[in-house]
Every structure is written in structure tokens, then in C-alpha cells.
Amino acid sequence: MVDQYLAGKYNVAAPRYTSYPTMPYWDTAAFSLTGWEDSVKLSFKESNGTDGLSLYIHLPFCESLCTYCGCNTRITKNHTVEIPYIDAVLTEWAMYLQMMDEKPVIREIHLGGGTPTFFSADNLNDLIKGLLKDSVVHPRAEFSFEAHPANTSFDHLQTLYELGFTRLSLGIQDFDPKVQFIINRDQSVEQVTAITQQARQIGYTSINYDLIYGLPLQTVEGLINTLEIVSKLMPDRIAFYSYAHVPWIKPGQRRFTEQDLPNAEAKTRLHKIGVSLFKSYGYHEIGMDHFALPDDELFMAEKSGNLHRNFMGYTQQHTRLLIGLGVSSISDSYNAFAQNVKTVEEYLQLVNSGKLPVFKGHLLTDDDLIIRQHILDIMCKGHTEWHHLAVPSHAVAEGIQRLQVLANDGLIELSPGGLTVTPLGKGFLRNICMALDARLWANVPTTQLFSMAV
Structure with missing residues (x-):
């Protein structure tokens, strides 16, 4: 009863905190392209020789619209779009190369979307090379x-493996036919099984399954059946996301209504069942929404204190500089964020005319950097400390006051020097981080900007 009470109390609109400040609170007026380029150059100079950099490439095309999806996508069956888009991504990368005074050391590459496997294996080969x-x-x-x-x-798997790819993430969401129909996401158990087995035979060392709870028409019985299938295939990692219902941002979600969605109580039950089953299968809970087997590097990173979180999600490697290429991609230079334009046409037009396709961003202040680190520590380590600050900033001090309510509810253990997330609080990380979100509390939204926390 306590868990259900807290789920109701804390079921508020809350950011997922892949960044701080969150995007609605970026100070775009103070941002400039020159400032962004200067920040990239500084970050590259300070970290390329030690950490290297990360690349995220957004490949937006899909042949059909998955109605649950909140990603920036372009629906088309016309595959002639592939080569012009890849050429533009490589041209954008060349613009960043001009900001660097030595060859970049690539530590991470992640292909996201959209559907990266919309692109042919040959075209992906050309992109990576x-x-x-x-x-x-x-x-x-x-x-x-x-x-x-x-x-x-198989060609996708083999080609990318030969280029150095060892990690694969399969978007499954739910195997229930009724759920698959309403979210327009059709894939069979046989297809997932074949790809998983092929990837392992080729040599992939980490396979992730994306699953979602809180989807329209989702039931306890259907979710349990999905997870039993997953347990037979035993991916190395599982991302178990809460469905984010944001039809005011993604009109495709209007194919169904709130009446088709599990209510907060039912959604909480789905989450609890999922977490319980994952643990019974031998998975360990990692940060927020993620689970890993004990021999997976994500689990080892959490145990060693090296877990990191950025716009690509949780990672076991930390680079100061993350460059996002492609339409709507977000970059992070540690001191600044920048996002590319959101339509394919504008992206191609800007890049092909020799202009960096960034349209907005944020230069982090000293307070931003302090709060960002606290949020990262909460999300990745389950604790954070401010005892090293001689005098906490006004923004942090106000956040500490707001945290007292969460401490009273048993979600955190609060001390003069910091906080530790309790086992109960692991399900409320977004709410805990939100208490420290100075920019949100300085300008509380009057309309819903974020999905619900539960």
C-alpha cells in the first residue's frame, strides 16, 4: 500500500534527465554558434588525448510509424533518401573536423533513429568508413x-561487426499481438530469436532488448508472457522504459486515447512485476530503467563507479565531448549543449550550403555545472555529496530544502553532506533529481512539458 500511495503522490510530469538543464530550460538567447564552436574546440583540446570523443548519428527514416514512439522520425518507403542523407552527415562531420587540430580519437559510436537498419548494409558501411x-x-x-x-x-549484423560494432539494441516493446497492433510495431518472436542467435554467432558481446511498460492495451498477463520469452533468449541488457504519453508533441500517439492506457495503479503493478521477474532471471538493476547480467560491462561499470549517462543513455565510458550528427541530434561539449534542426529538408539545405545545422543550444553556468553533476551522480551512483562545497550555492541550498519531503517519505537518506537513494527511492529517481532542478523551480511550467514520472 505504501508503494502505491507514493506512486500516486509522485506521479507528476518530470524530466528524464538525460541532460541538465533539460531542453525546455535552455537559455537559447545567450547561445551563439560561435560560442558553441569555441566550446567544442576547448573540450576537444582538453580531452581528446585522454578520453577521446563520442559520436551519435541520428538516422531518422522508418518505413512505418510506430505510434508509441517519441523520436524524431521520417516515414518513407523511398530508399533513395539514403545516400544523400549519408553524404550530408559526412559533410557535417567534416565541419567538426575543421575545428580540431589533430585527428579525433573515437571512443564511442552509436547509431540511433528512426531505424538505422532502414539503411542498406552497404550504405552503413560507407557511412562508418x-x-x-x-x-x-x-x-x-x-x-x-x-x-x-x-x-x-544478417548482412547488417556482419557488416557492422566487421567495422567494429559489438553492441546491438533490439526494439521489442511487447510481444502481445494486441499491443503490437495498436502501436503499429510488428515483429515476431522468431525474428527476434534469429537476430539474437546470429549476432551471438558473429561475435557481438552485448545485446540489449528495449521493452516498454504502460503501453495501450497492455495487460499483466501479456507482459508476463513477453518477459518469459525474453528470459529464454537472455539478452545481456534490458531497457525497461515507462511509456511516455505526449500526444501534444507526437500526434501519432493520438491513434489511441488515455482510455486505452493502464492507469497509474495498473502501470505501477506492471513495473513491479517486470522488476521482480528480471531479478528472478539473474539481472541486476542499473540506474533508472536498465538491467544487466552480472558479466555485462554496464553492471561492472556501476560496481566500479564508472557508470555514465548522456543523451545516448547509460554507458560505461565517459567522454567529455559528444558530437551528434544528423537531423535533430544533440551534442554535448560539457560546457554547452547544441541541437541540430529538426526537419530533414532544412538539415540537408544547411549542410549542403556549408553551414553547421545547429539551431539552438545552451551555455552552462557555474550553477548548471554543479547541479548537473549532482543529477549525474544520483542517476548513475545512487548518491551525491555536497560536503566538499564550502558554501552550497543558493540554487543547491534550495534544492536541499525540497529534498526533505522525499527524505520523510523514505526515498532518500539525507545528511548534512549529501544524499543516498534508498531501495524504495530507486523507482523515483526522476522526482529526486527534480528537487534539485533549479531552473524548473525558478520557472514552474503552466502547461505539461514532460511525461508522467509513473
Whole structure:
């Protein structure tokens, strides 16, 4: 009863905190392209020789619209879009190369979307070879890509593996036919099984399944059946996301209504069942929404205190500089964020005219950097400390006051020097971080900007 009471109390609109400040609170007026380029150059100079950099490439095309999806996508069956888009991504990368005074050391590459496997294996080969042509691959580099089980071929797996990819993420969501129909996401158990087995035979060392709870028409029985299938395939990692219902941002979600969604109580039950089953299968809970087997590097990173979180999600490697290429991609230079334009046409037009396709961003203040680190520590380590601050900033001090309510509810243990998330609080990380979100509390939204926390 206590868990259900807290779920109701804390079921408020809350950011997922892949960044701080969150995007609605970026100070775009103070941002400039020159300031962004200067920040990239500084970050590259300070970290390339030690950490290297990460690349995220957004490949937006999908052949059909998955109605649950909150990503920036372009729906088309016209595959002639592939080569012009890849050429533009490589041209954008060349613009960043001009800001660097030595060859970049590539520590991470992640292909996201959209559907990266919309692109042919040959075209993905050209993309990756083009990115690496004037770069150095870090000896501990990790390359990963997202894949739709319904269109991922053996050629995709083999080609990308030969280019250095060892991590694969399959978007499954739910195997229940009724759920798959209403979210327009059709893939069979046989397809997922075949891709998983092929990837392991080829040599992939980490396979992730994306699953979602709180989907329309989702039931306890259907979720349990999905997870029993997953337990037979035993992916190395599982991302178990809460469905984010934001139809005012993603009109495709209007195919169904709130009446089709599990209510907060039912959604909480789905989450608890999922977490319980994952643990019974031998998975360990990692940060927020993630689970890993004990021999997976994500679990080892959490145990060693090296877990990191950025716009690509949780990672076991930390680079100061993350460059996002492609439409709507977000970059992070540690001191600044920048986002590319959101439509394919504008992206192609800007890049092909020799202009960096950034349209907005944020330069982090001293307070931003302090709060960002606290939020990262909460999300990745389950604790944070401020005892090293001689005098906490006004923004942090106000956040500490707001945290007292969460401490009273048993979600955190609060001390003069910091906080520790309790086992009960692991399900409320977004709420805990929100208490420290100075920019949100300075300008409380009058309309809903974020999905619900539960």
C-alpha cells in the first residue's frame, strides 16, 4: 500500500534527465554558434588525448510509424533518401573536423533513429568508413546500433561487426499481438530469436532488448508472457522504459486515447512485476530503467563507479565531448549543449550550403555545472555529496530544502553532506533529481512539458 500511495503522490510530469538543464530550460538567447564552436574546440583540446570523443548519428527514416514512439522520425518507403542523407552527415562531420587540430580519437559510436537498419548494409558501411577515415579508433572503443527486428538482416549484423560494432539494441516493446497492433510495431518472436542467435554467432558481446511498460492495451498477463520469452533468449541488457504519453508533441500517439492506457495503479503493478521477474532471471538493476547480467560491462561499470549517462543513455565510458550528427541530434561539449534542426529538408539545405545545422543550444553556468553533476551522480551512483562545497550555492541550498519531503517519505537518506537513494527511492529517481532542478523551480511550467514520472 505504501508503494502505491507514493506512486500516486509522485506521479507528476518530470524530466528524464538525460541532460541538465533539460531542453525546455535552455537559455537559447545567450547561445551563439560561435560560442558553441569555441566550446567544442576547448573540450576537444582538453580531452581528446585522454578520453577521446563520442559520436551519435541520428538516422531518422522508418518505413512505418510506430505510434508509441517519441523520436524524431521520417516515414518513407523511398530508399533513395539514403545516400544523400549519408553524404550530408559526412559533410557535417567534416565541419567538426575543421575545428580540431589533430585527428579525433573515437571512443564511442552509436547509431540511433528512426531505424538505422532502414539503411542498406552497404550504405552503413560507407557511412562508418567515412566517419573513421580521418580519425583514430580508441583501443577500448565501443560501437553500438539500434535495430528493428523486422528489417535487420544478417548482412547488417556482419557488416557492422566487421567495422567494429559489438553492441546491438533490439526494439521489442511487447510481444502481445494486441499491443503490437495498436502501436503499429510488428515483429515476431522468431525474428527476434534469429537476430539474437546470429549476432551471438558473429561475435557481438552485448545485446540489449528495449521493452516498454504502460503501453495501450497492455495487460499483466501479456507482459508476463513477453518477459518469459525474453528470459529464454537472455539478452545481456534490458531497457525497461515507462511509456511516455505526449500526444501534444507526437500526434501519432493520438491513434489511441488515455482510455486505452493502464492507469497509474495498473502501470505501477506492471513495473513491479517486470522488476521482480528480471531479478528472478539473474539481472541486476542499473540506474533508472536498465538491467544487466552480472558479466555485462554496464553492471561492472556501476560496481566500479564508472557508470555514465548522456543523451545516448547509460554507458560505461565517459567522454567529455559528444558530437551528434544528423537531423535533430544533440551534442554535448560539457560546457554547452547544441541541437541540430529538426526537419530533414532544412538539415540537408544547411549542410549542403556549408553551414553547421545547429539551431539552438545552451551555455552552462557555474550553477548548471554543479547541479548537473549532482543529477549525474544520483542517476548513475545512487548518491551525491555536497560536503566538499564550502558554501552550497543558493540554487543547491534550495534544492536541499525540497529534498526533505522525499527524505520523510523514505526515498532518500539525507545528511548534512549529501544524499543516498534508498531501495524504495530507486523507482523515483526522476522526482529526486527534480528537487534539485533549479531552473524548473525558478520557472514552474503552466502547461505539461514532460511525461508522467509513473
